[in-house]
Amino acid sequence: MTGPVLSIIVPVKDEEDAIPICIARVRAVLDGLSDPASRSWEMLFIDDGSTDRSLAVLRDAHSADPRIKALSLSRNFGKEAALSAGIDHALGQAVVPMDVDLQDPPEVLAEMLAKWRDGFEIVYGVRTNRESDSLPKRITADFYYRAHNWLSSDKIPEHAGDFRLLDRKVVEVIRQMPERNRFMKGLFAWAGFRQSSVEYRRVPREVGTTKFNYWKLWTFAIDGITSASTVPLRVWSYLGGAVALLAFGYAIYIVVKTLLFGISVPGYASMLVAVLFLGGLQLLSLGILGEYVGRILVEAKGRPLYVVRERLGDKD
Template sequence: MYGKTYSLVVPVYNEELVISESYKRLKQVMEQTDEEYEIIFVNDGSKDKTREKLEFICGEDECIRLINFSRNFGHQAAITAGMELSLGQAIIVIDADLQDPPEVILDMIRKWKDGYEVVYGKRAKREGETFFKKFTAKAFYRILGSMTNIEIPVDTGDFRLIDRKVCDALTSLPEKNRYVRGLVSWVGYKQTYVEFVRQERFAGETKYPLKKMIKLALDGITSFSYKPLVIGSYLGGLSFAAGLILLITDILKSFINNSKVLDLGLILSINLMMFGLIFCCIGIMGQYIARIFDESKARPLYIIDSKISKKELHEEYEISSGKQSNL
């Protein structure tokens, strides 16, 4: 059923400045394996010339497959699509921006051949990133780890190699708001890592601005932890206890000092704090409810506009040439 040894899944979105260099380096690395491979570029609704460049590459290289989405469905959806359409015994996920060095793939393959079924890339150092990005990423992984009952490796991204049976397990999961690196930990199997230095982006701009980083963080937390809901309950109980203590204290002070019970300023402060706490708890519940709503709609995770390979392009050309000759 699976005719390749390796499948590289490369999600891309507006990467016209880097895609040619990315293809070149991936090709150089995979040629060193002396085994059959395919590189699946998943075009996540790019609006620049990424699609045209990839179609040209497909026409030149039979090892390349291109999946075009009908619109932008997101990084995690693109990874999932590549996994579902892969034909390899080992599937490697890597971004096109070259921040994760393709040369590390060879180390992952060696670990896989040693018997490991998941080999993830662990960032020993992050170059070319701001202090804010490094700090928030480090804080998020630690917070997520403290909230979940499964061990999600810290300082990792989606750059990893997974065995075919791991891939099949992942693609069988139906959830829509996917946090792939967390799902890989959830399914289990024999896992290890290789360390590498994360490089500065080769060209172009990051495709994970703050808004998307927050969305990914929320997907990770809500997918693998109910603790935010529990924390909301604890905060509600704590605020009630604090309010009760303040009320009793103020009543006692009023009797001792013969003054008014609860002045206006204190009342307003307590109300503001309570309303703020209530809205925070409602917001937490809203995040979970929104994801339940997404799942209940049962819409597909992505829609494919076209699948392109050298073979398909060649067949289209032959059909077109045949029609012209008949005319």
Template sequence: MTNRIVYSLVVPLYNEELVINESYYRLKSVMDRTLENYEIVFINDGSSDTTRDKMEDICKKDANIKLVNFSRNFGHQAAITAGMNIALGNAIIVIDADLQDPPEAILEMTKKWRQGYNVVYGKRIKREGETFFKKFTAKSYYRLLKSMTTIDIPVDTGDFRLIDRKVCDALNSLPEKNRYIRGLVSWVGYKQTFVEFARQERFAGETKYSLKKMMKLAFDGITSFSYKPLMVAGYFGAFTGLIGAVLLISSIITSVIKSNSILNLGLILSINLIMFGIMSCFLAILGQYIGRISDEGKNRPLYIVESTISHNDLNKNEVLKGTMFSN
């Protein structure tokens, strides 16, 4: 083996004190079986529990481990981006710490990479330990996104994947702030394939992806890769305008024939409320796009690193402190 790092694992962490030790042992076991030099980059995304303390203990024992501590919680996609910015390997593998995506699938991914594939993503054929609501909404969303975009974003996949160094460099060069990593990986292209696996129930603890966070990720995916919501709003506006004109003419004709009053307060209020609701929905869609334009214009860093810790740093009683961020 050479001194060159072949594999870099990027593992986002947010309040994973119940699972972090088991996650570390399983990841280490898998990576040792590759018989190649590797590093595991844990990104502590502003955890408020004992995740950081436990990770520092692990760093003291294992020279292959790096710990990056954010100054606060910046989100899952920012944590993945930070890991890709810092990773040194020829191949970078992104996996969550909750062990729902089995680390053992990494070995199959590395085989595909050795065969010449630049991206190997994990495709879920089964999802255990998840509610019907979660399974239904996830399945529906992935297919909706695929139908709305001009790029091929694989369905039933998450961020668990292996990417080649040149793919990682291409992703690191992209400046956008509201990042949807799995969509960006498809956008940059290169030779891609997949490995199938059954997604497991969480080893311990609860999911950190609340409904609010899932909704934001969904909007990031749609607004980053599709303008169809705006087109639908325009078409629907034209359609409702046409229907309104037809109803107005019909109402006038009916009122003239029957000698009734054209103005009907209940009808007018109902139509106004319906139209107000429709307009509010489409303004909200427009606001999503405008808000993202505003985020890009502010040019704030995607994340801020409080400290970076490794085995050697702890042995020397040193910690690299400072600010690091994605351009």
């Protein structure tokens, strides 16, 4: 069976009020495209363990319009796993992940499709403003993009999220990646291919509240860096070498001073500072090593990235 031209994949978690608004707006945009071929589309929602009526709303939407489809996961696996589920099950020649909150406007899809037809395999959206985000979030987001691109060889475009168009060739490459600790923006960057960008203004969400708090964003940032780079491990070799060199230099200084001026009363304060400093470095290095070892454990288990409990559309 020939699939649609475009697949929109939308992860949701407790978004019963936002889903109908999202469907109505995306449907109006896609059905109004000037290119008739682009009006062949599906919208695939991934219900990531919702506890409200999100799945019931999706059932009603699917009954009214078979182009609205859904996967219901057996529990909350996280946004990255939900995105992976959508990519695995999307049938379109081009696939666009987007959020249900409509902060990434679906009106940009027409420009993305135009660039795709010009030969670009990835067309990512770049936010020209982050006025809907708080000042601390804007500052930390900017710092994260810079830190990631400094540490990793797989550069991600600054202020670009998951909202992007992926050609079917890119989708098949992403589907071949077996890792469980997934940072999707890093996987998109690793895949390569010809890429272009479209700019848009990010607006505040109209319905519901974000499911990301600062702690989740912090752990997400750690996952992104550790999945894309081994520099945090390697840096401790350099730091350890520098500390050892300083200790060797200080030892020579002590020997020379003792030979010239005799033995002086030792300073307990300086000794305590040195012990605490080195102890702190060791604990920090062990923590970073533990992050990587923990990820090795998750990969070694080989468990499925997600479990589908129910499917609406195609095979239902």
